[in-house]
Amino acid sequence: MQRSSSAFSYSLETEQLARFAKALGHPARIIILKHLSNQSCCYTGDLLEVLPLAQSTVSQHLKELKDAGLIEGEVLPPKIRYCIHTKNWNIASKLFKKLFEEDFNEIKCC
Secondary structure, three states, X not given: OEEEEOOEEEEHHHHHHHHHHHHOOOHHHHHHHHHHHOXXXXXXXXXXXXXXXXXXXXXXXXXHHHHHOOEEEEXXXXXXXXXXXXHHHHHHHHHHHHHHOOOOOOOOOO
């Protein structure tokens, strides 16, 4: 399936990979994902103990990861519990693996 972006079309797979890559493009988000991978879930306050960032900044990073589908959040007033979105994480893993298995050795550059 091709999705249109101006005059050029990207596959759904390519768009998904780009969305995941963008979400992984900040060190704080990598730390958040590593922290979540070591436990079943955590709250924003737990992450404030791990990251030397303001609560609003951590919340913005969580939003980016959630918007990309890599994590999910459950509202338990007054807190939000976050965990890895395993289905999407598996999709991301397969897409990155496929990309990194591309054979660029045959390409002659400069």
